[in-house]
Amino acid sequence: MTDLTLGGAHLPLRDQVTAEIRRLIISGELAQGERLVEDRLAARLGVSRNPVRESIRVLAAEGFVLVIPRIGATVARLSPAEAEELFDVRMAIEGLAARLAARKRTPETAARLRMVLDSAKEAVEGGRLERVADLNTAFHLAVGEVAGNSYLNLMMAPMLLRAQWVFRQTAAARGPHSWSEHLSLCEAIAAGDEDEAQARAVAHVAAARRSFLAAVRPDKFPND
Amino acid sequence: MTDLTLGGAHLPLRDQVTAEIRRLIISGELAQGERLVEDRLAARLGVSRNPVRESIRVLAAEGFVLVIPRIGATVARLSPAEAEELFDVRMAIEGLAARLAARKRTPETAARLRMVLDSAKEAVEGGRLERVADLNTAFHLAVGEVAGNSYLNLMMAPMLLRAQWVFRQTAAARGPHSWSEHLSLCEAIAAGDEDEAQARAVAHVAAARRSFLAAVRPDKFPND
């Protein structure tokens, strides 16, 4: 019953709907495997089926939704094994992003990245844990922008959202957060050290994986 | 006026339309920057606007199409610089795919990959250059399947299609083709040598980049 038409934004409904359904999936309000019936979703969001259908196609391309022709769409399932697969991809992609960012950095780069970090720090201290995940994502996207590879960024945006989903699903909200890791990466980029930047990005993702494994298999000590 | 409803396939129109528009873009029949007017496309393909719209959203997510709200969709532009950016991403992704494939390989893996290679070889010898690109892509996807990382594969499919687009746009159909490189990669995977597999995949993409640079900047010798 959330009426998206309120709020006066003049973004096309399909974009608002896409963002909202994705949010519902990431937050878990739409559970894994849950059926996405176009009628119901449309009614729930206060729109017609058409924007909903377009959204579902996009979310399917992003991997949040599984569509079976003439049967319907469901929220994708995310087994622990599939969830862990994401970390390998992130290490490759974010490692590359960090390397390119270090290569392409300008004098203003450090300040730009640190600004995002500061916002995140404030959000953490202010207890706005809701915003922390988004600002965390924003930092990684900012690194991508510095890297200046458009296709890389096209891939990164959905990938980072998927990372949020993985963490929400495993209830593994990292405690001390990754602020120091981010700062360390920021410094390597600012210094223009490609190898170091990539290494720190990879280490950052590896730390996230350990945190994930600790949540999923608390019995076994992560052996990375 | 190509009527997609002919051919009797019972795939949803949106999927056929997506594949067809993507094909038109990759082949250059739809030029960079060309306006994609929903009405005209729908009429040209013999369908209504609805499947066309859903296709456009997906193609936008894949980076083939640029959508500006309330203005319209155009075929994305691919500057030489943007085209070259793809190779960095490919080296990261395909390198990872090769590494994971070497890790996860089974005794049947080599035969499976070689089968695809043989098909490609036949297509080359038979002059079916049309099919070569598709079989080339099929090989890389097969490596991805062996790697067994579902999200990686989700990214790889559009990425490989984009690679086809880049080559078509630069008219850089590689001469001796990459058969020997593929075979070499295949062997490393079959041997389970992760480092070697990744290295060969990266080298393969690097060779493709050199071929690309030679076509785009024939004056300058590619400096890797």
Added chain:
DNA sequence: ATCCGAGATCTTGTATACAGTCTCCTAAAG
């Protein structure tokens, strides 16, 4: 009791209709 099938219901697939917005052309004013 279990399995099968016809009908009803639900859901997706596709098309059409209408409303809102942008573009472009024209024409009049400066």
Added chain:
DNA sequence: CTTTAGGAGACTGTATACAAGATCTCGGAT
């Protein structure tokens, strides 16, 4: 001659309607 207001046309955004297929239910046969 340039600029700008206005309006027609073109196109996108969204909703509704209808057709086709899938699922479910319930009664009947084995």
